[in-house]
Every structure is written in structure tokens, then in C-alpha cells.
Amino acid sequence: MQINENIGEVRVSGTIRLAQRARDLAAQGKDVIDLTEGQPHYNTPRHITEAAYQGALAGQTGYTAVAGKPHLRNLIANHINHQNGTDYRIENIVVGCGGKQLIFNALMVSLERGDEVIIPAPYWVSYPEIVKIAHGLPVVVQCLPASGFKITANQLNAAITGKTRWLILNSPGNPTGAVYTKSELEEIATVLRQHPQVSVLSDDIYEVIVYEGAEFTSLTKVAPDLIPRILTISGLSKSYAMTGWRLGYCAGEANFIKQMVKLQGQSTTNASTLSQVGAIAAFEGSQEFLSEWLNDYTGARDLVCKKLSQSDALEVHQPEGAFYLFVGCKKLFGYGDIVNDQDVCNYLLEKALVAVIPGSEFGCQGYFRLCFAKPVEMLDKATDNLIQSVNDLCKRQ
Numbered sequence: 001m002q003i004n005e006n007i008g009e010v011r012v013s014g015t016i017r018l019a020q021r022a023r024d025l026a027a028q029g030k031d032v033i034d035l036t037e038g039q040p041h042y043n044t045p046r047h048i049t050e051a052a053y054q055g056a057l058a059g060q061t062g063y064t065a066v067a068g069k070p071h072l073r074n075l076i077a078n079h080i081n082h083q084n085g086t087d088y089r090i091e092n093i094v095v096g097c098g099g100k101q102l103i104f105n106a107l108m109v110s111l112e113r114g115d116e117v118i119i120p121a122p123y124w125v126s127y128p129e130i131v132k133i134a135h136g137l138p139v140v141v142q143c144l145p146a147s148g149f150k151i152t153a154n155q156l157n158a159a160i161t162g163k164t165r166w167l168i169l170n171s172p173g174n175p176t177g178a179v180y181t182k183s184e185l186e187e188i189a190t191v192l193r194q195h196p197q198v199s200v201l202s203d204d205i206y207e208v209i210v211y212e213g214a215e216f217t218s219l220t221k222v223a224p225d226l227i228p229r230i231l232t233i234s235g236l237s238k239s240y241a242m243t244g245w246r247l248g249y250c251a252g253e254a255n256f257i258k259q260m261v262k263l264q265g266q267s268t269t270n271a272s273t274l275s276q277v278g279a280i281a282a283f284e285g286s287q288e289f290l291s292e293w294l295n296d297y298t299g300a301r302d303l304v305c306k307k308l309s310q311s312d313a314l315e316v317h318q319p320e321g322a323f324y325l326f327v328g329c330k331k332l333f334g335y336g337d338i339v340n341d342q343d344v345c346n347y348l349l350e351k352a353l354v355a356v357i358p359g360s361e362f363g364c365q366g367y368f369r370l371c372f373a374k375p376v377e378m379l380d381k382a383t384d385n386l387i388q389s390v391n392d393l394c395k396r397q
């Protein structure tokens with residue numbers, strides 16, 4: 001069967017590929033610690049699962065409106081308005097099968113062939129691939145550790161052309177945990193005001209996972225005049241440990257949302273009805289567990305940072321949000337057969353039996369990413385193994 005050129009060029013997600021390798025090794029009886037996939041190790045809170053279960057028993061098993069249940073969309077609008085200073089109503093909200101689908105839909109309904117999308121690197125693996133699927137051109141801007149892996153106003157200004165349609169901003173960010181400050185967003189807004197052809201896709205999926213000292217700030221709050229050009233994406237996957245429920249949402253200008261709903265109506269239709277019932281319970285129920293989880297993530301972050309800092313060969317950048325550590329490993333190049341971060345990750349998988357993802361998958365060679373949303377004992381063992389293997393490698397020459 002024919003496969004078109006466009007999809008032929010799209011890469012399989014590196015995260016999915018490495019997670020599969022780790023599973024394959026585990027199936028061979030190896031005691032692999034998998035720190036690849038970005039998902040909390042918690043179960044979804046019981047009251048959410050219970051609500052979906054009761055919903056199923058009560059017959060909430062049919063279609064809903066394509067854009068989602070009105071009650072859920074109202075709850076989402078209230079949540080976003082409260083947090084981001086917007087004034088959204090139900091027509092500004094669409095619910096979909098995860099944040100990923102909504103990013104896909106947004107780019108599919110907006111990009112013309114050859115339109116450019118600015119993606120600050122390191123980036124979440126799917127952004128450039130979705131842009132390519134939508135016939136756009138990813139314009140990757142390398143962001144340096146010195147600027148906290150964040151795009152600066154000058155970099156943005158230099159990257160914008162007449163063909164630029166979107167800037168993708170992800171704060172807290174995957175894979176670095178970078179959180180944009182109010183003043184950084186103000187500077188970005190100043191640049192955007194000079195370029196009315198550029199919209200912003202603000203991926204806020206890690207909005208609740210922010211550590212002490214940092215603060216989540218949305219561009220909408222900093223620059224209310226730009227609200228008509230900002231599309232907010234978020235979801236319940238990360239914050240409520242609901243990755244498998246496939247429930248995300250998007251907020252933006254009503255006509256744009258209408259087009260996204262039209263596309264969704266011709267593909268998946270509504271997000272799973274039972275997932276929507278669960279999401280209603282998530283928004284309406286107690287939020288107390290979120291601060292307990294954040295305490296756990298803080299402990300996990302401090303542990304992995306401290307342990308991996310023991311090696312001079314690794315460069316640890318403490319994340320301000322999300323649950324990933326992006327570790328510099330360039331100093332390992334030249335040892336044994338290692339020439340790049342892919343080799344480092346292969347070595348660590350074989351020797352330390354710890355699966356992590358090369359930075360090059362995120363558009364940034366010389367790093368690896370690990371997810372620390374895991375039990376402490378697992379992280380303790382993984383970091384011991386990692387340090388031991390790195391030390392063994394460095395002793396070899």
C-alpha cells in the first residue's frame with residue numbers, strides 16, 4: 001500500500017521507542033528501571049475513578065457533544081479564567097483525547113504548506129513531528145543552559161519571518177522543567193506585538209507541578225492584549241495522573257475553537273464520555289492530593305539532583321517544574337565507543353539497567369532525560385546504578 005511522503009518523514013516518538021526497548025529487556029528477565037515515560041507513578045485518585053465507574057453504571061455510555069460535555073467545558077473555563085486572567089466562556093473551550101490531539105488539531109486547522117512554527121529546543125518530542133504532519137516547517141531555536149533552556153526575546157525576534165504562524169511555549173517545560181518568569185514573558189510579549197502574524201500555542205500541561213521558588217505564569221495574564229492570539233493547551237494526564245484516560249482541553253478564540261471542533265467531529269468525535277465524567281469529578285473534587293504529590297515530587301527531584309551531582313562527568317540542571325531531569329553528559333563522549341548521547345543511553349541501559357532518553361530526541365545533543373515521578377526506592381537504586389556505571393566508564397581510560 002502506498003504511504004505518502006509526508007508521513008514517511010515523521011519520526012516515531014523517541015520516548016515510545018526507548019520505553020519499548022526497556023520493556024523488551026524486562027521481558028527477557030532483566031531488572032530494568034524505566035525512567036523514560038513521563039507519567040506519575042500514582043493511580044488516578046479514587047474519587048475520579050469511582051465517578052467514572054458510577055457514570056458507566058448509570059448509562060453515561062453514549063456520545064457527548066463533539067467539543068465535550070457543557071458542564072465540563074464550563075468547569076474548564078472557570079479554571080482557566082481563575083488562573084490565567086481570561087474571560088472564556090463555553091464556546092472558547094474544546095475537550096479532546098489528550099493535549100496531544102488538541103495540539104494536532106490546532107496545527108492542522110491553521111497551517112498552510114510551508115508556514116513556520118518556532119519551537120524552542122530542548123522541546124517535547126512531538127512538536128516538530130506534528131508541525132510536519134500539518135505540512136508546516138519547524139523552526140528550531142536552540143536555547144542555552146545559561147538562559148535556563150528558555151527562548152530569549154532576542155532569539156525570538158531573530159527567528160520570526162513573514163511565514164511564522166506560531167510560537168510554541170511550554171512552561172513548565174518538558175524535558176528541562178524550565179518555568180518562564182513574568183518578566184521573561186513580558187519581553188516575549190513585546191516582540192510578539194511587533195509581529196501580528198504570529199500566534200502562541202501555550203502548552204500548560206505541567207501547570208500544577210511547579211516547585212518552591214518558581215511560579216506558573218501564563219502569557220495571557222502578562223499580556224491580556226494578546227489573548228486573541230493565544231491558544232492554551234492543557235489536560236489532566238500529568239496533574240491528575242490520568243495519562244491513560246486521554247483527556248485534554250484547549251482554550252482560545254471562539255471561531256478558532258469552532259474549526260478545531262469541526263476537525264475533531266470528522267475524526268475522533270468527542271473524548272471518551274467516561275473520561276469526561278472522571279474529569280468533572282477531578283475539577284469538582286478535593287485538590288488536596290495535588291500538594292501531597294508535589295511534596296513527593298520535590299523530594300524525588302532533590303534526591304536525583306543530589307545523587308547525580310556526585311559525578312563530575314554529569315551536569316545537573318535543577319528543574320523548577322514538571323518531573324524531569326535533563327542531565328548533561330557530553331563529558332562522557334570519547335570514553336569507550338561513546339560519541340553521542342544515544343551511545344550514552346545505550347551504555348546506561350546495558351550497564352546500569354536504567355532506561356533514559358537521549359537529549360537529541362528533544363533537539364539537544366549531549367544530554368539525557370529521566371522522569372523522576374517514581375517511588376523513592378526506585379530512584380535511589382537507579383541513581384546508584386547510574387553513578388556506578390558512569391564512574392566505571394570514566395575509569396576505563
Ligand SMILES: Cc1ncc(COP(=O)(O)O)c(C=O)c1O
Nearest residue numbers: 098099100124174205235237248
Ligand atoms: C509538553 C507536553 N505536552 C503535551 C503532552 C501530551 O499529553 P497528553 O496527550 O497525555 O495530554 C505531553 C505528554 O508527554 C507533554 O509532555
